[in-house]
Amino acid sequence: MTPTRKSPRHAQPAAGPTMADLARLAGVSAITVSRALAGSPLVNPETATRIKAIAEAQGYTFNVSARNLRLRSNRTVAVIVEMKPSPDRRMSDPYPLDLLGGISQELASAGYCVLLSTRAGGDVAAVRGADAVILLGQGAHEDAVAAVARWRLPMVVWGAPLPGAAQVTVGSDNRRGGALAAERFLALGRHRIGFLGDTAHAEVAARLAGFEAVLSAHGLKAAHAKPAAFTVAAGAKASHALLERHPQADALFAASDLLAIGAVRALTERGRRVPEDVSVIGYDDTPLAATYVPALSSVHQNLHEGGVLLARKALALVEGREVASETLPTNLVVRAT
């Protein structure tokens, strides 16, 4: 009646060896194996070496789920990327990947995993089970933030800090980025200045705020145009609209490099030369900006470092430490335009 050995009630594809198996082979108990593999100082170094050798020889793989269940932690951070993977709206901004690089590096070195998902993936159990969420991009009117906040997980957001909001934000200094662009235009003697960007995005709003602050200090105002998307075509269209109203514009600041390229295209189509007649500054300093002809001036943000910072704050949140929002420095890379 007493259950003697493993009664194979579950017809499973017999997996690799467990710690118990290794223990049997090494003539020790499972807990010693656990300690040895975890590098605990409690085990005799010789025993530990022997156990590790056996583990290696047996092709042992650690069962993460078992540990996670026992420890009630998943050592996993979900990263939510705003991706609309449709053929027409390609993810042309390479910025998420740079951020991901930083995040991945930092989390990996802390022994955490990066679980990649989109907003739609929020109902996947594993995402909800993550120890924290990193949200890349707040979305228009912070809708993404609101959606993910409902998951009630520790959350860090890449974007612009919002006055009223409680969540932790990491982002480049968008205000300063905008201010730098304005200062550059003023230094060039430009006075008929336009802005291209959808302020429904908090980052863009901050860029505009910094931009306008400098201009208004000099008694100037900026004309706005709101592109429908972050694409070259939308940038060109919005620029045309703006130039229709302000044909004498001599400087345009765009909220992204793609929009800036659209602006250059629209200006060229209208027979206005860049940079002779009109200065253009973009944002993000993507490879696009550097290689474009004319080489595009652009506001640079260190995305890799941003990723590292996002990861660190997420981990701090998991550990219950106090965490504050942080802003990364931005700088203007002056090129031909």
Add this chain to the structure above:
Amino acid sequence: MTPTRKSPRHAQPAAGPTMADLARLAGVSAITVSRALAGSPLVNPETATRIKAIAEAQGYTFNVSARNLRLRSNRTVAVIVEMKPSPDRRMSDPYPLDLLGGISQELASAGYCVLLSTRAGGDVAAVRGADAVILLGQGAHEDAVAAVARWRLPMVVWGAPLPGAAQVTVGSDNRRGGALAAERFLALGRHRIGFLGDTAHAEVAARLAGFEAVLSAHGLKAAHAKPAAFTVAAGAKASHALLERHPQADALFAASDLLAIGAVRALTERGRRVPEDVSVIGYDDTPLAATYVPALSSVHQNLHEGGVLLARKALALVEGREVASETLPTNLVVRAT
């Protein structure tokens, strides 16, 4: 002596409710809760609805680790990206993100998770515990493939199929891409043709093979130059070297758009006009190519679809199904160059 209730031996931060808690509240057993939440047809619809309501009200979150432990499967696929996240070598190719979009979408809809990692992350336990690996990029001389293959997990590789190799590969038709470029050059009446790319990468080798096959059918040979990296600067440098040897070249095919832009730059520096004197074709059809001036002709590959396919094959491997390598169609997007 009989263990009556939960003896709280483990001082853990009391997590949310478990299925047992919900069962108690609903006046059913845990297994019924399990079945109800899993949408099993075995439970009375009314009971199921009631249980779901209670779960919702209690803020229940499913414990993935427990299920994974029980089911001996992690429902997770690791995606290995070749990222060297250093400031000088930015990840400028946006292609991994498009692939990731497709992968993520497909895996999520199958209830699987995407675990993002780099080659260095191979010792993270969670990665080794994944049900399969998707490797993005084979690496020079397939070193990445060799490294990841050692993990002995079901693996699918994005790249070019190799004659001798056993692993499953998904990639665009690199040979055909090369052939299309060659045909275009011939149609333009070009005969002094050069190729820019490092054939240590199998994809590049395949592009060159297709390219040369068409040329040699017309009794032509291509001059080679091997850029040190996939950057504009390396492309320009390699182009200069090639043009030093073949100053009369009238067409250049580059293994990536960035290299192609480097080539245009080098040509311009040498006083040769593009496309009047020299035709240039790139590869990948990145936004870079479309927005560059002159607009760059480039070989297009559908990366989103590639990602979907990678994911499907990975899942098929997990399920023990037969899986074959696959090649996606490529087409040439003719622009100004």
Add this chain to the structure above:
DNA sequence: ATGAAAGCGCTAACAT
């Protein structure tokens, strides 16, 4: 320095 016992939360098998 090592071990015994217990249980993390879930679900497959076998009842009823």
Add this chain to the structure above:
DNA sequence: ATGTTAGCGCTTTCAT
């Protein structure tokens, strides 16, 4: 349609 039993592989007490 619902319940009982058992156990996935690991690690934290509390012994020795």
